[in-house]
Amino acid sequence: xxxxxxxxxxxxxxxxxxxxxxxxxxxxxxxxxxxxxxxxxxxxxxxxxxxxxxxxxxxxxxxxxxxxxxxxxxxxxxxxxxxxxxxxxxxxxxxxxxxxxxxxxxxxxxxxxxxxxxxxxxxxxxxxxxxxxxxxxxxxxxxxxxxxxxxxxxxxxxxxxxxxxxxxxxxxxxxxxxxxxxxxxxxxxxxxxxxxxxxxxxxxxxxxxxxxxxxxxxxxxxxxxxxxxxxxxxxxxxxxxxxxxxxxxxxxxxxxxxxxxxxxxxxxxxxxxxxxxxxxxxxxxxxxxxxxxxxxxxxxxxxxxxxxxxxxxxxxxxxxxxxxxxxxxxxxxxxxxxxxxxxxxxxxxxxxxxxxxxxxxxxxxxxxxxxxxxxxxxxxxxxxxxxxxxxxxxxxxxxxxxxxxxxxxxxxxxxxxxxxxxxxxxxxxxxxxxxxxxxxxxxxxxxxxxxxxxxxxxxxxxxxxxxxxxxxxxxxxxxxxxxxxxxxxxxxxxxxxxxxxxxxxxxxxxxxxxxxxxxxxxxxxxxxxxxxxxxxxxxxxxxxxxxxxxxxxxxxxxxxxxxxxxxxxxxxxxxxxxxxxxxxxxxxxxxxxxxxxxxxxxxxxxxxxxxxxxxxxxxxxxxxxxxxxxxxxxxxxxxxxxxxxxxxxxxxxxxxxxxxxxxxxxxx
Ligand code: SF4
Numbered sequence: 001x002x003x004x005x006x007x008x009x010x011x012x013x014x015x016x017x018x019x020x021x022x023x024x025x026x027x028x029x030x031x032x033x034x035x036x037x038x039x040x041x042x043x044x045x046x047x048x049x050x051x052x053x054x055x056x057x058x059x060x061x062x063x064x065x066x067x068x069x070x071x072x073x074x075x076x077x078x079x080x081x082x083x084x085x086x087x088x089x090x091x092x093x094x095x096x097x098x099x100x101x102x103x104x105x106x107x108x109x110x111x112x113x114x115x116x117x118x119x120x121x122x123x124x125x126x127x128x129x130x131x132x133x134x135x136x137x138x139x140x141x142x143x144x145x146x147x148x149x150x151x152x153x154x155x156x157x158x159x160x161x162x163x164x165x166x167x168x169x170x171x172x173x174x175x176x177x178x179x180x181x182x183x184x185x186x187x188x189x190x191x192x193x194x195x196x197x198x199x200x201x202x203x204x205x206x207x208x209x210x211x212x213x214x215x216x217x218x219x220x221x222x223x224x225x226x227x228x229x230x231x232x233x234x235x236x237x238x239x240x241x242x243x244x245x246x247x248x249x250x251x252x253x254x255x256x257x258x259x260x261x262x263x264x265x266x267x268x269x270x271x272x273x274x275x276x277x278x279x280x281x282x283x284x285x286x287x288x289x290x291x292x293x294x295x296x297x298x299x300x301x302x303x304x305x306x307x308x309x310x311x312x313x314x315x316x317x318x319x320x321x322x323x324x325x326x327x328x329x330x331x332x333x334x335x336x337x338x339x340x341x342x343x344x345x346x347x348x349x350x351x352x353x354x355x356x357x358x359x360x361x362x363x364x365x366x367x368x369x370x371x372x373x374x375x376x377x378x379x380x381x382x383x384x385x386x387x388x389x390x391x392x393x394x395x396x397x398x399x400x401x402x403x404x405x406x407x408x409x410x411x412x413x414x415x416x417x418x419x420x421x422x423x424x425x426x427x428x429x430x431x432x433x434x435x436x437x438x439x440x441x442x443x444x445x446x447x448x449x450x451x452x453x454x455x456x457x458x459x460x461x462x463x464x465x466x467x468x469x470x471x472x473x474x475x476x477x478x479x480x481x482x483x484x485x486x487x488x489x490x491x492x493x494x495x496x497x498x499x500x501x502x503x504x505x506x507x508x509x510x511x512x513x514x515x516x517x518x519x520x521x522x523x524x525x526x527x528x529x530x531x532x533x534x535x536x537x538x539x540x541x542x543x544x545x546x547x548x549x550x551x552x553x554x555x556x557x558x559x560x561x562x563x564x565x566x567x568x569x570x571x572x573x574x575x576x577x578x579x580x581x582x583x584x585x586x587x588x589x590x591x592x593x594x595x596x597x598x599x600x601x602x603x604x605x606x607x608x609x610x611x612x613x614x615x616x617x618x619x620x621x622x623x624x625x626x627x628x629x630x631x632x633x634x635x636x637x638x639x640x641x642x643x644x645x646x647x648x649x650x651x652x653x654x655x656x657x658x659x660x661x662x663x664x665x666x667x668x
Contacts, residue, residue: 002026003212004067004559005034010108010130012123014196015056015115019130024109030561030571031636033530034066034109036092037575039081042112043090044578044640049585053085053188054171054195060113062103062162062201065532067558069104069209071221073228073545074537076100076300078162078179079529084187086173086408087430087455089583091187092529095162096299097180099203100532102160106205117197120169122150125203126159135199140166142348143178144318150202159204165350167396168194172406174355174432178347181297181307181319185352186456187431188408212560220554227545228303228537236542238474239465246544247536251325252296252308255286260323266330268361269426269435288336299534306536312341316348324353330435331357332388342388349396355408355432360391362409362423363401371418376401408432426596429588431455433596441506441600443514446608447615448521449595451625453579462540463524464490464517468497468504484547486520486565493517506604511611515618526572527551574635577620577627581640584649590616590625626650 011020024038032038039061051057061081068075078100084091103111106127113123122135138146147161160180167175168190175190176183184190211217228246235244240259242249258277265272292312296305297319307321320343328346329339346356364387366372367380374380378400380390394402404412409432413424426433428449434457444464445457452460463484469475472495479491493513498504509517524539524547531551538546546554548565555563580588593612616623620631629650632641644650 001210003210004070005029005109006104006107006209008108009110009112010125011112011114012130012132013115014113014117014121014132014198017117017132019132021108029066029559032575032578033527033555033571035063035068035077035079035532036081036526036529036579037571038530039063039079039092039110040090040575040578040582042110043081043083044582047083049587051083053083053088053192056114056116056196058083058114058192060189060192060196060198062099062111062113064100064103064109065528066530067554068100068532070211070558071218071301072533072554072558073221073224074299074302074304074534075532076302077529077532077534078103078184079532080177080184080189082189082192083586084189084431085171085191086188086410089429089455089586089588090453090579091189092454092579093177093184093186093189094529094535095177095179095182095184096534097160097182098300099160099162099179101300102203102205104205104209105207106203107207111201113193113196113198116195120197120199122163122200122202123198124154125201125205126154126156127205127207138199139169141199142166143168143176143350144316144348146200147178147180150200154202154204156202156204159202161200161202163200163350164190164193164198165348165396167191167349167351167406169199170396170398170406171195172351172396172398173408173411174352174359174406176350176352178350181321182299183347183350185354186454188352190350211558213557216557217554220550220557223550224537224545225303231543231545236478238469238478239542243466243542246541247302247304248306248322248534248540250306251322252289252293252306252320255282255289257282257285257326260326261330263436264326264330265435265437266333268331268358268365268423269437270365271333272437285336288340292340302534302537304536310340310344312337312344315341315344318344318347320347327353327357327435328388331361332384334385334388338385338388342385342392345389345392349392351392351396354434356392356395357388358426358432358435359395359405359409359412360388362412363391363405365423366416366420369423371416371420371423372401425598428452428595429455429592433457437599437601439601441602441604441607443506443511443607443611444509444517444521446506446595446600447514447518447611449599450593450608450612451518451615452522453576453583454525460522460525462535463521463542463544465494465542468494468499470499482543483549484543486548487516490517490520506602506607511607511614514611515615518615519618522576523569523572524548526576527568530572530575531555570635574637577632577635577637578640580621580625581627581632581637581644584626585643585647588625590623593625622650 143165146163162179171191173188176185311317409424410430413420552563629641
């Protein structure tokens with residue numbers, strides 16, 4: 001019997017119209033857990049680097065996390081994996097909501113799509129019955145509208161629907177997959193779904209999941225719930241409001257946006273408005289939010305209510321969470337009323353709430369600087385808000401300049417030329433980042449930005465405070481009940497961290513400490529992504545209910561796999577390295593491991609080199625960032641080194657790169 005997982009993947013070939021139920025190998029679960037880990041293994045095995053994102057050979061994998069569908073609070077993530085059209089690297093974007101548990105209850109751990117359907121279809125998974133159905137009547141429809149139509153058509157109000165909007169159908173490089181109160185947004189995975197001709201994957205499941213040791217497992221779940229209650233009643237003092245509690249940063253509940261609006265950059269990540277958040281703005285924005293927010297809502301089996309239904313007057317109701325509340329507003333230099341209204345359109349179109357506003361602000365900056373002209377923007381309104389709606393429509397339809405912008409700022413700038421590349425200044429590995437520009441280099445964030453394979457900073461950070469506490473008594477109070485640390489040394493790292501002087505950025509945390517901190521933070525995110533746990537209850541907030549000490553117990557009693565902290569750390573390192581290996585095979589090298597050039601005003605080239613050198617060594621990678629033969633062997637990834645040697649990426653018997661990496665960045 002399989003515990004926690006179903007042991008069955010659904011393999012759907014859209015070119016042939018075939019559907020197969022394939023039993024997965026339990027040994028893979030031991031080595032790679034599930035979710036992201038086993039998704040990465042499948043992608044390594046079946047999608048060689050020659051496969052382009054829009055090739056029928058590319059896979060689109062919907063993987064429910066290993067513990068999804070069990071009673072573990074907040075365990076509801078679907079990890080969607082493919083090759084990204086934006087970065088040409090492995091994409092793994094997560095969505096919360098209800099879809100993953102529903103898939104498990106239907107009897108499957110993953111849905112693996114390959115090939116391409118000649119006509120638009122949707123997939124209907126109703127427990128044992130799985131069908132590929134015509135979706136021509138849904139062509140051009142919004143993602144939320146599609147979900148509603150399908151639930152009615154199937155007479156299944158409880159079915160969970162992951163759907164694309166027009167952006168996905170038109171292969172916009174930052175198209176999302178929308179689902180209930182969540183979405184998988186980053187790296188253009190919605191474009192791959194559209195390219196495969198799939199409008200939606202609809203799931204209804206009414207089965208059960210087996211737990212290896214139910215009494216022990218439930219006791220752990222109970223402890224977590226109790227701790228969540230405690231943390232909700234005891235916010236962490238001394239940090240900004242959004243970092244005090246659990247969950248995603250409670251953007252729907254909080255009205256205090258001083259920190260985001262004054263510290264993040266507006267427009268095309270250019271302008272900091274230090275005195276923006278006045279009493280008057282606060283009053284107006286609070287009124288707007290309270291006028292449009294109809295209900296706070298949660299994902300499956302979670303009390304945190306991080307999302308909300310938003311009903312802008314004259315617009316349909318939609319669901320929102322997190323920072324997309326502000327991204328459109330800030331890109332357009334507008335107000336919350338505009339942001340909440342345009343986000344409704346964007347959700348129906350199915351686009352990434354981080355990239356899209358920045359792509360539009362980038363286009364307007366090019367226009368203001370004469371690089372794009374009226375000929376490129378025929379009929380564009382004169383005022384800022386109208387321009388954003390105008391651009392959004394053209395991008396998702398790929399009309400005129402919208403066709404160029406639909407490929408994201410990196411590729412659009414290359415195509416536009418004439419100096420446009422200087423305006424695509426906020427990318428990492430070709431992908432738009434949070435609009436943040438800071439002063440002093442932070443060594444921990446440097447490493448996360450540079451080497452994070454998620455290419456998305458908000459999904460790498462967490463656990464260790466973002467900034468030092470000014471007073472030592474506050475630091476001492478903070479570490480007192482910090483039981484989540486994997487090692488006591490982290491407490492000392494924090495105790496000695498000062499805002500100014502010798503023990504401050506950029507030389508403190510020291511290079512070695514920075515490696516330790518980044519490794520811990522990253523490990524927790526990778527564990528979450530394999531188990532299907534929401535980062536908002538684990539890797540993202542300070543002092544979370546899930547941590548390295550209770551996770552092995554959850555895995556052991558949930559799955560029956562004998563797990564301890566060391567084995568879990570090793571498993572996470574294994575599939576983290578496999579993700580790196582997939583990207584290395586696609587050309588990723590040290591020269592790609594860079595934050596945006598203007599992310600910090602004060603840069604320290606020698607220190608940055610040392611940070612990368614030391615971190616690579618710490619991870620078991622050579623100077624080019626390629627995992628060495630020896631480290632791959634330690635992780636039972638010899639098949640990766642064999643492949644590397646065969647391809648000339650590593651030399652046999654030598655951990656130096658076989659040949660000089662080319663001067664070009666990853667697969668132009
Ligand atoms: S913490 Fe928030 S985002 Fe996470 S599962 Fe709960 S409701 Fe969803």
